[in-house]
Amino acid sequence: MFTGLVQDLGEVTRIDDTGDGVRLAVRSHLASELSEGDSVAVNGVCLTAVGMCGGELFGADVMRETLRRSSLGDLAAGGHVNLELPLRATDRLGGHVVQGHVDGVGAVRATREDGFARIVEIEADPSLLRYVVEKGSIAVDGVSLTVSAVGDTFFAISLIPETIERTTLGAAEPGRPVNLEVDVLAKYVEKLIR
Template identity: 75%
Template structure:
């Protein structure tokens, strides 16, 4: 389990694509805290570290993760949001994030609003039904609060700290991002449907 509070902005150093999937190598200051078999969220996708050496960890990305996330489009040199799993003694400062990406949205618009930046995303309807104004959502693994919603999109307002410490600081229209909707909304829907 994660919180959506990005711990480091890593850099993809290698992408090895085969017919079986993709192996990513990521350089990060967090590598020293990882052991083989540990979970790490990469742009919100929970992956398993398979090797660690010289400040770089490797992780395999299976076809299911490639289909549901934007990791299929990641290239060498790409920055990625990284978070290690929540420890029982840690504060839950963001929201409950599983690292199970539900799908991909696309940046629609970016505009400044004082010192903040408002980013709007076009979202598939099957995911938008779980998004509520002032609710929680993870975008590329970043825990955010929805500031506005309409029939096809939602917006978030980003503070300078988020802009500086995450990949969302360079978000531009057309860029795909990973979405994980609030897991509680999915459980409520299932209960109500009974």
């Protein structure tokens, strides 16, 4: 389980196509806290650390299913990713409950400045938008955010300077794919009332 509070902006140093999937190599100071088999959220996708653990690098295998259902297939060497280690039982839950199970991929539709904040509109499939409510929680590329508006085909989030500076969302441009994880509580509520 994660909180959606990004702990580091990692750099993808290598992507090796294994034929069955890809292995990412990521540089981050968080690598020193990882052992083989540990979970790590990469742009909101829960992956398992393999090989190269420790020091400044860690590896993670990404299976074809994950490549199809997330934006990880669009990564390139030299790109940056949002990283978060899993929540410990003694940690504060400062964001919201994020599982690292991406529900779908959206696309940045527009961005605009609003004082010191930046509004980002994200197009999303109606099957996901039904779980998105104004002032509700959503994870975008693993970042815990509050929804500021909802339209028929999109929702909007408002980024504070800290989020702009410390996550990949600060460089989000129209057309860029982003991983979306809706609030898991909304899915359970829907199941209960059916």
